[in-house]
Amino acid sequence: MNFKKEKLLTIITEVGLESLIIKDIKKAGATGYTVTEVRGKGEHGLRKDLWEHSSNIKLEVICSVDICSKIIDYLKSNYLKNYAMMLFVQNIDVV
């Protein structure tokens, strides 16, 4: 079995950011993405005592380390502080 090592970047965030983030993903050079509608609660920002319920999206991007870093840098400087956003990375073997 021949696999290619790639990164799976998962972005869980507010529905309203979808189109903005997709522009960033394309600009960084990614060749595709998947969006799932999810529900979630979490702490964020100043409201650490609340478990707010909200309609979120999970955006997944399969990409190289470089493209992954570019997307993360962009999201960090534009959204991470002011919006509910969770970002994480996993190693995957792509067929």
Add this chain to the structure above:
Amino acid sequence: MNFKKEKLLTIITEVGLESLIIKDIKKAGATGYTVTEVRGKGEHGLRKDLWEHSSNIKLEVICSVDICSKIIDYLKSNYLKNYAMMLFVQNIDVV
């Protein structure tokens, strides 16, 4: 890029258990979760010859090893034997 090593705990189970499990997740100290509506079939319990179809949820929790162990212990002792439930853990790098 600075990442924090965390665990991603995935719980795939019956829709009806959602609110009970969320209480357990909070009690264990987790600070958020994501719920996705999924469909699935699987073997479980006494009915190994059936591929039952059902409406399930996928509950994902990002947490420390300790909180992950607490949640798993609780789910094992309360639900794993009597309900359709699949539990698995992955390493993730959180931004």
Add this chain to the structure above:
Amino acid sequence: MNFKKEKLLTIITEVGLESLIIKDIKKAGATGYTVTEVRGKGEHGLRKDLWEHSSNIKLEVICSVDICSKIIDYLKSNYLKNYAMMLFVQNIDVV
């Protein structure tokens, strides 16, 4: 905590292939699967300049290395060239 090392095989593909792929998954010996409705865009086939939008499914299978290889072989020879399909594998610890 006792875990069993398994593979998580993720198949992102066209909605229309669902029932065919599920037959292949069963034939390979897998004991269950999860389907999530997703949206996505990606390059594939001859149309590398397009980011086509489409309604897709994400099919996840937890299985052994052997069953995972069997499923991948089957999907490669039957669908990978002619359909929009992304296949990747991760290591998971199953409770």
